[in-house]
Amino acid sequence: SIRHPFVLEPLDNEKGFHCGVEVHACEWSYGGEQRQWGSDWHAGNAVNPTGITCYVPRESPGHAFWESLVLGKTGLCEDEVLRIVQALGRTWAAAAHHPLTRSCLHF
DSSP states (O other), X not given: OEEXXXXXXXXXXXXXXXXXXXXXXXXXXXXEEEEOOOTTOEETTEEOOEEEEEXXXXXXXXXXXXXXEEOOOOOOOHHXXXXXXXXXXXXXXXXGOBTTTBSTTTO
């Protein structure tokens, strides 16, 4: 797993940070845009509008790569990681995103 912080474009003359965690060549992150990861992502009777995303590492749109930190290795296979991320999707809804209290940095 590798954490990838990014520098965002200035917002009111301030800079913010974006980060994700790379596992098995996928950079997982969380944001306020709804994502659909397939028909098996359901919360109740509705498809889960999760804010979790998967991008090619270091190529997250709208972000400039800055630094990566090695966090360690996982013993989980890709399918196991996907099942965990799908389970997280139930509680990381896009609508719950807040830049200060529930963002990619918290995810």
